[in-house]
Amino acid sequence: MFDLDTFATGLAGAAAQEVDGGAARICELCVSSLPVAGAAVAVMAHVNRREVVYASDDVANELEELQFSLGEGPCVEAFGTGRPVLVADLSLVVDPRWPIFAAAAARTTARAAYALPLQIGAIGIGVLDLYRVRGGLLDATQLTGALMAADAILWSLLRLRAGVGIDDGAADGARWLTEGRRSHTAVHQATGMIMVQAGVDAESSLARLRGFAFVNEKLIDEVAGEVVARRLRFDERAADDGVPTSGGGH
Amino acid sequence: MSSEREQVLAEAFVGLADTLVAGYDVIDMLHRLTEVCVELLAVDAAGMLLSDQRGNLQMMASSSESSRLMELFQLQNDEGPCLDCYRSGSPVVSVDRADAAQRWPRFAAQAELEGFESVHALPLRLRHETIGALNLFGGQQGALPPGDLRVAQALADVATISILQERAVHRGEMLAEQLQAALNSRVIIEQAKGVLGERGQLDMDQAFNRLRTHARSNNRRLSELARAVVEGTIDASEMLDVLPVAKAWDPTVG
Structure with missing residues (x-):
C-alpha cells in the first residue's frame, strides 16, 4: 500500500541528504515505494543531447538508450512537449508518436512507462522515467507521488548544476516540498526579473534566488516577494559573487 | 432574462466556442472565461484555481491580474470557498461577510480588504473527478440568481473542456497530462x-x-x-x- 505522507518524508530526506546522489536515492525510493519496476533520470540539454544520470536496472537503462538512439519515445516526447507522458500499455499500443520505439520496447520486459518532465516553467532539465512489467496506470495518489519525486529530482539537479555546495544547498530541495501550500507565483516572476538584472538564463536565475534565500535563512517565496516589490536586486556585477544589492533602482 | 442579456450571453458562448476550435491557448481561454463571468454575471471579480495534483490549488486565470487579488486566491490553499468546493465537488456559496468570517477567518479578512461581500465557488468537474473551482466575488451581499448560477456552472464546464481538449475524452491519463501542461x-x-x-x-x-x-x-x-x-x-x-x-x-x- 502506497502511503503518500511517508513517501513525501522520504523524498525530503533524500533531497536534503547529498548533492550528487540525490537523483539516485529518489529513484530508489520510487522503485521501493511506487508500483514500478525501475526508474531512470535523463538530463537533457535539448532533445538530441542527453545523459542518463541514473538507471535503477538494465531495463530502465535500455529504455533510455533506445529512446536516445531512436530519437523517439515517451521520454523524448515528455521533454519536447513539457507534459507527462503516461503509457498504460507499451506492447499493444503502437503509438504514432513512437512507432519504432514501441516495437523495440516490446522486446524488453517493460509493459507500461511513465515519463515525467523535470521542469519549472521554461526551465526544463530532463525527465524522470518510470517503467513497470505489467500494464496499467498509476492511481491518483501514486501519480501525485511520482510528480513530487520529479520535483525533488529537479531541485537536486539544479543544485548540482548551479555548483552550490552541500553545506549551503542542503535541505532546500526538501524545503520546496515542505514549504507549505503555495503557488510560488512570486518565485516565477522574480526568476524572470533576475534574468534581466543579472543577465543570466532562467535556470541560473532561479539558482541565485534560491542560494540567496538559503544563505539568508529565508523562504524562497519571501525573497522573491522582495524582488517583485523592487526592494531587492540581483545586479550583474554583484551577482558575480552572489551578493545582491538592496534598495537599488526604483 | 432580458433579451439584451441573452444576446450578450449568446455572443460570449459563441466567442468561447470559437477559441476552442483550433490552435487556442488554454491559459488565454481561461482568462477570457473569467472576464466573461464579470461581464455576464452580477459579480465583480472571477478567478480559476486548478489542482496541481500535488495537493495544492494553483491560480490559473483571473479577471484581473491584480496582485492583491492573487493573494486572495493563493490564500485558498489554506482555507476558503474554493478549497471547500474543490474538496466537496459541490458549489459553495457565502452571501455575506459575517458568514464568511465564521467559515474562513483569514480568507474573509483578505476579502474584506478587497471590498468583497459575497463569494460563490463552482466546481470544475470531469465525471467523478474535481480538477479545480471557479470563484466569483461580488461587492454586494446576497446569492446570485439561479439563472446566473446555471450560466456560471456552464462556464466552469467550458473551462474543464478547454483544459482537457477534445482528444482527451477517451483517455483517462490525458487528464493528468493536460493538467500538468496547463x-x-x-x-x-x-x-x-x-x-x-x-x-x-x-x-x-x-x-x-x-x-x-x-x-x-x-x-x-x-x-x-x-x-x-x-x-x-x-x-x-x-x-x-x-x-x-x-x-x-x-x-x-x-
Whole structure:
C-alpha cells in the first residue's frame, strides 16, 4: 500500500541528504515505494543531447538508450512537449508518436512507462522515467507521488548544476516540498526579473534566488516577494559573487 | 432574462466556442472565461484555481491580474470557498461577510480588504473527478440568481473542456497530462511577466497585458510567446516600446 505522507518524508530526506546522489536515492525510493519496476533520470540539454544520470536496472537503462538512439519515445516526447507522458500499455499500443520505439520496447520486459518532465516553467532539465512489467496506470495518489519525486529530482539537479555546495544547498530541495501550500507565483516572476538584472538564463536565475534565500535563512517565496516589490536586486556585477544589492533602482 | 442579456450571453458562448476550435491557448481561454463571468454575471471579480495534483490549488486565470487579488486566491490553499468546493465537488456559496468570517477567518479578512461581500465557488468537474473551482466575488451581499448560477456552472464546464481538449475524452491519463501542461504554461507566463516587467519597468499586471496584447495582435499563442520571451528567442523590446500600432500590420485583428 502506497502511503503518500511517508513517501513525501522520504523524498525530503533524500533531497536534503547529498548533492550528487540525490537523483539516485529518489529513484530508489520510487522503485521501493511506487508500483514500478525501475526508474531512470535523463538530463537533457535539448532533445538530441542527453545523459542518463541514473538507471535503477538494465531495463530502465535500455529504455533510455533506445529512446536516445531512436530519437523517439515517451521520454523524448515528455521533454519536447513539457507534459507527462503516461503509457498504460507499451506492447499493444503502437503509438504514432513512437512507432519504432514501441516495437523495440516490446522486446524488453517493460509493459507500461511513465515519463515525467523535470521542469519549472521554461526551465526544463530532463525527465524522470518510470517503467513497470505489467500494464496499467498509476492511481491518483501514486501519480501525485511520482510528480513530487520529479520535483525533488529537479531541485537536486539544479543544485548540482548551479555548483552550490552541500553545506549551503542542503535541505532546500526538501524545503520546496515542505514549504507549505503555495503557488510560488512570486518565485516565477522574480526568476524572470533576475534574468534581466543579472543577465543570466532562467535556470541560473532561479539558482541565485534560491542560494540567496538559503544563505539568508529565508523562504524562497519571501525573497522573491522582495524582488517583485523592487526592494531587492540581483545586479550583474554583484551577482558575480552572489551578493545582491538592496534598495537599488526604483 | 432580458433579451439584451441573452444576446450578450449568446455572443460570449459563441466567442468561447470559437477559441476552442483550433490552435487556442488554454491559459488565454481561461482568462477570457473569467472576464466573461464579470461581464455576464452580477459579480465583480472571477478567478480559476486548478489542482496541481500535488495537493495544492494553483491560480490559473483571473479577471484581473491584480496582485492583491492573487493573494486572495493563493490564500485558498489554506482555507476558503474554493478549497471547500474543490474538496466537496459541490458549489459553495457565502452571501455575506459575517458568514464568511465564521467559515474562513483569514480568507474573509483578505476579502474584506478587497471590498468583497459575497463569494460563490463552482466546481470544475470531469465525471467523478474535481480538477479545480471557479470563484466569483461580488461587492454586494446576497446569492446570485439561479439563472446566473446555471450560466456560471456552464462556464466552469467550458473551462474543464478547454483544459482537457477534445482528444482527451477517451483517455483517462490525458487528464493528468493536460493538467500538468496547463499548470506549467501558467508558470512560464509568470516567468515572462518577470522578464517584461524588469525590462520595461512595468508592474506584473502591465507586463501581463503587454504579453497578452502582443499575442493577440500577432496571432500567437500566449504560452508560446511567453516561452519565447523567457528563452530570449523574441526581442522583448517589441512588446515594450511599440504602441498598439500592430493592428496596421495585421488587419485581421479586430
